[in-house]
Amino acid sequence: MDRLQPALILFSLAFLSINMWAQSTNKAAPNGLLLVANKGDNSLGIIDPVAGKQVAEVAEGGITGHEIASSPDGRLAYVPIYGNSGVGLPGTDGTNMVVIDIAARKVIGNVDFGKGVRPHLPVFGPKNGLLYVSTELERSISIIDPATLKIIGSVPTGQEQSHMFAITRDGHRAYTANVGPGTVSVLDLDARRVLTVIPVSGQVQRISLSVDDKLAFTSDVTKPQLAVVDTATNKVKTWVPLAGLGYGSATTSDGNWLVIALPLVNQVAAIDLRTLKVAHTIDVPVRPQEVLISPDNKSAYVSIDQAGKVAVISLSDWKVEKFIDAGKGADGLAWAAAQ
Helix, strand or coil: CCCCHHHHHHHHHHHHHHHHHHHHHHHHCCCEEEEEEEHHHCEEEEEECCCCEEEEEEECCCCCECCCEECCCCCEEEEEECCCCCCCCCCCCCCEEEEEECCCCEEEEEEECCCCCCEEEEEECCCCCCEEEEEHHHCEEEEEECCCCEEEEEEECCCCCEEEEEECCCCCEEEEEECCCCEEEEEECCCCEEEEEEECCCCEEEEEECCCCCEEEEEECCCCEEEEEECCCCEEEEEEECCCCCCCEEECCCCCEEEEEECCCCEEEEEECCCCEEEEEEECCCCEEEEEECCCCCEEEEEECCCCEEEEEECCCCCEEEEEECCCCEEEEEEEECC
8 A cells, every 4th residue: 555655646646736727727718708789680699709609689679789898797788779870970869778687688777868868888997886888969978887777977078979988997097089070088087077188180980098008099080090199198199000991999918919990991900019010910801890809818809790790810820710600780899707
């Protein structure tokens, strides 16, 4: 028996090491669901990213949601009902936001804004747990308590068509892309006021922030270039030429790359943030829209509007790994963490 003990100990240690490695690997793997706003279907699409397929669509009960936020616990999806038009164009003016139970796959709540405001993008505050929603026709960002679904305040943007916005990691500042005016508003979320308005171009679209919040990125819609805004000076620092007009973008969690959709040329570009130059371009089907980086920083999910798909792009070799069938008019994306 004594001669067997060392072998048993080594076997036990090896088994423990393998088990710990497996657990750490599972923790590092993306764990959750991908949510997509299927504008053409007036629905929320729920995608299993591992299986690579849309497993459900939930009717929103309105026309139509463009963007989504998931609750931090991954249980609920918040979908503002924008209307039937594009930004600045004539059409219906959405008045509400629906709350969807992701597991039950049904609408369980509603926020009524009381009038047509074209609610568009929902974003959770990273520190206070409040939900911020751009209310375009009010020239503001509304503040909602997700526990009560009550509107508890608003932050004016000082500009029309504040369509998209990004919040800093500390939750104190927000930057809005004001489409028609071609400006970026800098907001103090604590004081609920406009700090300044940055002129950018004749028209802009979408906005994102670098991981360290030192740079804001918004696309010039008058020519194929990306504005890089220095958030310390609140001025355009430089421009990055693009192969086509830019749209949705997202930075990788390591801070090295900005991945941006180029819908008019059916491409996705990867900008090296160390050089502020385009280093890779990837061909995709017609009209890529929004970009979401996976939690493990290994893939970029890109919604493809007219194709009704989501492209999965590898961040290691910048190739399309696969296309996932979504619904008509696939647009806004969000990640719902596993419960």
